Amino acid sequence: MSNNVKDNSSDLEEDRILETQTCKAEDWNGVQDGGLQESRLDTFLLILKQVGITTGLCLSLLNLGMMGAWPNSCMADLINTNTTIYGSFMALTPTQIDMLGAMTSVGSMPGTWLGGVIVARLGRRRSVVLLLVPCVLGWGLVALAVNPTMLLAGRFVNGISCGLTLVAGTTYCVELTDTKYRGAMALMPTIFNILGYITAISLGLILRWFQSPFVGIAIGVAGTLVMKFIPESPSYLSVSGREDKARRVLKSLRSPLADIDAELYILRNKNIAFQGESIFRVILQTEIAKSLCxxxxxxxxxxxxxxxxLLINSTRIFQASGSILEEGVSSLLMFFCQLIGLCFSVFLQGRFGRRKCLMASLLGGGVCMGVFGTFQYCKQMAEVNVLNETSVDDVITQVTTLDTVAKIVSDDGNSTVNWIISANCEWTMQHTWIPLACVLVFMSAASIGILSVPYILASEYFPTAVRAQISSICVTLGSGFNMVALLLYTPMQNSLTPAGLYWFCSAVCFVGLLFSWVFVRETTGKHIG
Incomplete structure (x- = not known):
């Protein structure tokens, strides 16, 4: 009974402090508060400082994107001009080529678990600095590879680096930024991840497969040097008992009107119940279990x-759907659309919150995948009637894919053969822009919410004392789901047909829309402890 009274009084005290902080936040634009007045210029400089710190921190996320996109950007060079940095030949089997992408996902699972332990014990700043070790080792093995085994080992180490980066980088960004701007700043890791994809694809156009890893090493070194100017997370400092240092960091990052003592009080209050507890016992607590669910x-x-x-198989998808543009150009356009969508998302999530943006994202994605599936269905059902005038009695009817039809028609120079193409086939031939449009709009919509929100909520839903460990559990499961989705791509396409696969994705989006509406709670503008 006494514990319940204590908890209720603690909640009331926290609500009172939060209300006080909210009132002070509303006074930022030139309202007098205890003799202090913050001008619009001061506010702008504060935002600029937060953006600068987050940008420096996110250099490691740029490498994350490069590691993910490296196989796509260098695949043609590996297959066609398969020489190593030493000039020797290195032949890859189709299975080994497929494993270049899969090994990163395999390595990311132990990487996220390791990241959870390191981030919790060594702190956020030291963890990001340590990222240089797997970064250099992984890229070095890839660049200097003389056989497929060495190349795949490098990709596995790349995966470990990716797992560490996801946990350390996202957690650090969420904790370092001000509550008022966290809604926008928490998207910076995803933006830099997509910039890494674009960088890797662009480098693949001008560099050999073993040259681009050296750019990744240079970015990793630059990211480590920048950390000299970025402070440790004040949340981590407070929870680990270094409150004086946490107060100094908060004063350097917050407005002069911010109530630093109130923020530190909330941090202590939200984390005191989890300090010293086993992670397994913490997971069983009601609020943590609900957040995990x-x-x-x-x-x-x-x-x-x-x-x-789409991220991994974009080239194959564009090729199979008969897109009007070359596959590599289409993939590059797709990543640019992601980047543009994320830039808009910075303002949208700050203005409307994570939940509404997530729902809008899933709605747009569901519609696009539904249209894409319908196009593929029309394409699959295209019938070609072949009438050979030299043998009028022989009428051949077959169902074929649109790209096969186009090839047969273009290659056949026999004037005695008349091709009567069905209405479905004519329609798909006249609307080959639809696959590209569907994918571009889908990725733009995904960038607004579902692309980034799960990673952000994996940090925001949990208190500082256990954030790194539980976030690593969520990201590890996410990596496992990613592996399963990629492994099931071909079997599902064969069993459901391409149209059925895209309709399945559309159904998942609409189920996610309902799930988000019912269960997801908002975090934008709220203290996360």
């Missing part, structure tokens, strides 16, 4: 909504 399904929806297969 929200975040983990979001990762499942994220990977089966179509994002995973």
């Amino acid at each position: 929200i975040v983990v399904p979001l990762f499942l929806i994220h990977n089966f909504s179509g994002i995973a297969i």
